[in-house]
Amino acid sequence: MDKLLREHRKSLGGVDVISFGDDAAVERLRDTTCVDVPMQLNWTWNYDSEVEELRSLYEKGKVNQWNAETDLDWDVHCSRDEWVIEPEASMLNNVLVAMGADEETRRAAAFDETNFILSQLLHGEQAALQLCGQLTNICDKMDEKSYAASQVIDEARHVEAFSKFMQRKMGGIHPVGPTLKTLLDLLLEADTARKKTLGMQTLFEGMAVGIMNVMREEARNSLLIDMIRRVELDEARHAAFGVLMMRRVVAEASEEERNELEDWAFTILEALNANHQLDMLRLLGPRYGIDPEGVVEFTVQMPNFGELNSPIYMHTVIPNLRNLGLITDRTREQWIDAGMLYPGTVGAN
Numbered sequence: 101m102d103k104l105l106r107e108h109r110k111s112l113g114g115v116d117v118i119s120f121g122d123d124a125a126v127e128r129l130r131d132t133t134c135v136d137v138p139m140q141l142n143w144t145w146n147y148d149s150e151v152e153e154l155r156s157l158y159e160k161g162k163v164n165q166w167n168a169e170t171d172l173d174w175d176v177h178c179s180r181d182e183w184v185i186e187p188e189a190s191m192l193n194n195v196l197v198a199m200g201a202d203e204e205t206r207r208a209a210a211f212d213e214t215n216f217i218l219s220q221l222l223h224g225e226q227a228a229l230q231l232c233g234q235l236t237n238i239c240d241k242m243d244e245k246s247y248a249a250s251q252v253i254d255e256a257r258h259v260e261a262f263s264k265f266m267q268r269k270m271g272g273i274h275p276v277g278p279t280l281k282t283l284l285d286l287l288l289e290a291d292t293a294r295k296k297t298l299g300m301q302t303l304f305e306g307m308a309v310g311i312m313n314v315m316r317e318e319a320r321n322s323l324l325i326d327m328i329r330r331v332e333l334d335e336a337r338h339a340a341f342g343v344l345m346m347r348r349v350v351a352e353a354s355e356e357e358r359n360e361l362e363d364w365a366f367t368i369l370e371a372l373n374a375n376h377q378l379d380m381l382r383l384l385g386p387r388y389g390i391d392p393e394g395v396v397e398f399t400v401q402m403p404n405f406g407e408l409n410s411p412i413y414m415h416t417v418i419p420n421l422r423n424l425g426l427i428t429d430r431t432r433e434q435w436i437d438a439g440m441l442y443p444g445t446v447g448a449n
């Protein structure tokens with residue numbers, strides 16, 4: 101998988117980007133639904149609580165359950181004829197404004213873009229569901245297994261909510277982007293609980309919270325807003341698990357092991373960032389006469405690129421990694437250079 105990401109790198113506007121240009125290769129990647137993962141299983145005979153804060157997260161999970169079918173108002177209307185999000189929040193809308201497109205076209209493009217982002221979140225939810233199932237096996241303490249089991253049902257609910265929203269209200273689900281599929285497989289194939297937890301709960305769920313927070317603030321549809329708000333409440337518990345687990349791991353790790361985790365975290369998020377929305381632009385751009393690579397080349401060369409690109413990273417992931425000691429002076433400049441860490445923002449220093 102590392103190789104796959106290296107093979108698809110190229111320079112665009114002087115910036116290193118990940119670009120899956122071969123449609124057949126993308127299809128093959130999507131069709132690989134059977135993934136061989138090394139799994140370890142650990143029994144425990146200690147049924148008492150050993151990690152109090154994890155037991156308390158499990159208890160919180162039990163009382164904060166909700167039902168995606170009955171707690172959301174599925175009668176709310178949603179269609180391409182309305183702005184589902186604020187126009188300026190849509191990259192496609194902003195490009196189409198510059199191209200002089202009419203409002204109906206721009207509204208449809210913003211709708212498609214929202215659908216694409218929600219679809220990627222949905223595929224990420226499925227990965228989280230599967231990864232937490234793995235954690236119930238691989239973790240060696242009952243508090244960890246119980247917590248992971250509670251997250252399994254949360255993720256099943258998120259899969260249900262997002263998939264129903266797109267199928268009932270948006271006309272269907274977009275396929276997984278190749279960069280995202282590659283990275284999610286990397287987490288599911290990781291051979292230790294620490295890498296799985298760092299990858300999913302800290303990196304991907306931290307990113308998802310950042311994206312959902314922006315989307316909820318910019319959404320105009322009340323069902324979409326309510327669904328994201330409810331999912332975010334669950335995700336806060338998941339991010340807390342990531343921090344609590346990784347705090348123990350980092351405290352016990354040797355310098356070499358800590359460096360390895362720090363580098364792994366950067367490798368994963370840098371690859372996600374290096375796609376620069378090309379997977380979305382490749383799929384949707386041609387429908388609206390938009391040149392995908394032209395848009396990315398323009399974007400990455402903007403003088404304030406880091407400032408515009410960093411908010412979803414600075415929302416949760418970067419502060420959490422910094423607090424865990426997994427962004428140090430050794431790697432800080434790399435994060436800045438990639439446009440993910442923006443100096444001066446809260447959590448950056």
Ligand SMILES: [Fe+2]
Nearest residue numbers: 225228255258
């Ligand atoms: Fe989730």
Ligand SMILES: [Fe+2]
Nearest residue numbers: 228305335338
């Ligand atoms: Fe989650």
